[in-house]
Amino acid sequence: MNAIAANQFESRMLQVAERTAEACGVTVEAMMSEARNRETSQARHIAAYLIYRRLGKSSSQIGRFFGRDHTSILHGIRKTEHALRTQPDVAKVVQGINADFALEDFEVLREAGRADRERLIWRLEKLADGIERTLQQLREELCDETP
Numbered sequence: 001m002n003a004i005a006a007n008q009f010e011s012r013m014l015q016v017a018e019r020t021a022e023a024c025g026v027t028v029e030a031m032m033s034e035a036r037n038r039e040t041s042q043a044r045h046i047a048a049y050l051i052y053r054r055l056g057k058s059s060s061q062i063g064r065f066f067g068r069d070h071t072s073i074l075h076g077i078r079k080t081e082h083a084l085r086t087q088p089d090v091a092k093v094v095q096g097i098n099a100d101f102a103l104e105d106f107e108v109l110r111e112a113g114r115a116d117r118e119r120l121i122w123r124l125e126k127l128a129d130g131i132e133r134t135l136q137q138l139r140e141e142l143c144d145e146t147p
Contacts, residue, residue, distance in 0.1 A: 013051050013065050019100060020047040023093045032066060042083075044068075045076030046090065050097060052077050054123070088141065091134050102127050 014028070021028045024043035031044045044066060051057050051065075052073075059070035059077070066073070083090040102124055 010065065012055055013057065013062070016050050016054065016097070016101075017047045017065075019097050020050060020093075023097055041076075042090070045080045045083075046094060046097075048073050048076045049080035050094065054098070054101060088138065091137070095131060095134055098127050098130065 017028050017031055020043050021031055024039060024046065026040050026043045030040045031047060033040075035041070048059075048062050048066065051062050052059070057065075059073040062068075063070040063073045080090065080094070084094060
């Protein structure tokens with residue numbers, strides 16, 4: 001991989017980290033630090049999950065970006081996947097960040113070549129499936145709460 005491509009990958013990971021930090025109320029600097037408090041760790045885990053799922057980066061690449069071992073990244077991804085099923089607030093944060101990126105993807109889609117359009121369409125379909133699952137979960141929870 002050449003230096004320009006490497007910088008683009010890192011730039012995209014930084015964008016995800018920045019959006020996640022903002023959504024979680026922490027700083028990117030805290031996410032990149034040794035901090036282990038709940039808020040910072042959860043934000044780092046969510047960012048790692050999004051980078052892994054949205055950008056297709058390996059746990060090793062993500063680990064290098066955050067200054068962590070790849071096994072720590074895998075642990076964070078698994079924790080986030082579990083949290084998505086059990087904690088509506090985490091699901092809401094992830095869906096919000098995904099929605100922001102989906103709008104950007106849509107703009108890129110208009111100018112992309114065929115192969116890129118097909119890849120972006122696939123990603124948008126996956127996002128739509130995730131949104132539908134989250135909506136269904138929220139509807140079920142709402143029904144369970146109704147007296």
